Amino acid sequence: MLEMHHIAKVYRTETVETAALRDFNLHVTPGEFVAVTGASGSGKSTFLGIAGLIEAPSGGRYVLDGVDVSQMNDRQRSRLRNQKIGFVFQAFNLIPDLNLRDNIEVPLGYRGLRAAERRELAQAALAKVGLAGRARHYPGQLSGGQQQRVAIARALAGNPPLLLADEPTGNLDTQMAAGVIDLLQELHAGGATIVMVTHDLHLAERAQRIVKVMDGQAAEVARDARLHSVSGSAA
Numbered sequence: 591m592l593e594m595h596h597i598a599k600v601y602r603t604e605t606v607e608t609a610a611l612r613d614f615n616l617h618v619t620p621g622e623f624v625a626v627t628g629a630s631g632s633g634k635s636t637f638l639g640i641a642g643l644i645e646a647p648s649g650g651r652y653v654l655d656g657v658d659v660s661q662m663n664d665r666q667r668s669r670l671r672n673q674k675i676g677f678v679f680q681a682f683n684l685i686p687d688l689n690l691r692d693n694i695e696v697p698l699g700y701r702g703l704r705a706a707e708r709r710e711l712a713q714a715a716l717a718k719v720g721l722a723g724r725a726r727h728y729p730g731q732l733s734g735g736q737q738q739r740v741a742i743a744r745a746l747a748g749n750p751p752l753l754l755a756d757e758p759t760g761n762l763d764t765q766m767a768a769g770v771i772d773l774l775q776e777l778h779a780g781g782a783t784i785v786m787v788t789h790d791l792h793l794a795e796r797a798q799r800i801v802k803v804m805d806g807q808a809a810e811v812a813r814d815a816r817l818h819s820v821s822g823s824a825a
C-alpha cells in the first residue's frame with residue numbers, strides 16, 4: 591500500500607541545510623494499522639507530508655497503492671491525493687458554516703462525483719461513525735470527539751485506500767480520545783489501512799504496529815519492547 595525506499599528530505603534555507611529524513615524506509619501493507627511515533631523534530635510531520643503527497647521527497651522512491659509517485663509534480667500529486675488518501679487532522683478542520691453532510695461532501699466534489707452519489711456516500715460515512723442522525727447539524731453543535739468522528743467520516747467517505755491521521759486525538763480529552771481510537775480500530779477491523787502519527791505512546795499501543803522515527807529514520811518497535819515500555823513488564 592505504502593512503500594518508501596531510502597527516502598530523503600532536505601530543507602534548505604540560505605544558511606542552513608536540514609536533513610529531515612534520511613534513508614527512511616517503511617512498508618505498510620493493505621489492512622495494517624500503523625502508529626508512527628517519535629520525539630519532537632524527529633521527522634514525523636515530514637514523513638506525513640511526503641506520505642500524504644503534499645511534499646515531494648528530495649530522493650528515494652515512494653510507491654503508493656502501486657503507483658510510483660517519487661517523480662510526480664505538484665499537480666499530479668494533488669490529483670492522486672484526492673483519490674488515494676483520506677486525511678484526519680488534529681484540529682478536525684471542519685467548515686463551521688456547512689452542516690455535517692455538506693462538510694463530508696466537499697472533498698467528494700473534488701473527486702468529480704455527482705450530487706446524488708455524494709449525498710449517498712456522505713450519509714453512509716456518517717452512519718459508519720455513528721452519527722447518521724446528525725447530518726443537518728453544524729460542527730459547533732457537536733463535542734470535540736464527535737467533530738473528529740465527522741472528520742474521520744469525511745476522510746473515508748470516498749473509500750480511499752489509505753487513511754492518514756495526524757495526532758487525531760491531540761485536541762481531545764482522554765475519554766473522547768479513547769472513543770476516536772476505538773473508531774479507528776473498528777475501521778481497521780473492517781479492512782481500512784491506517785497510518786497514524788502520534789507522539790503519545792499509549793495511543794500508539796492501540797495500533798497493530800509501531801514505527802519510531804529517530805533522526806529522520808524509521809525503526810520498528812518490537813512487541814516485547816512495547817509491552818515493557820508501557821506496563822513495565824516484559825511478559
Ligand SMILES: Nc1ncnc2c1ncn2[C@@H]1O[C@H](COP(=O)(O)OP(=O)(O)OP(=O)(O)O)[C@@H](O)[C@H]1O
Pocket residue numbers: 601602608609610628629630631632633634635636637789
Ligand atoms: N519547512 C522547513 N524548513 C526547514 N526545516 C524544516 C522544515 N520543516 C521541518 N524542518 C526540520 O526538519 C526536522 C524534522 O521536522 P518535523 O516537523 O518533520 O518533525 P516532527 O517529528 O514532526 O516534530 P513535532 O513532533 O515537533 O511536530 C526538524 O529539524 C525541523 O526543524
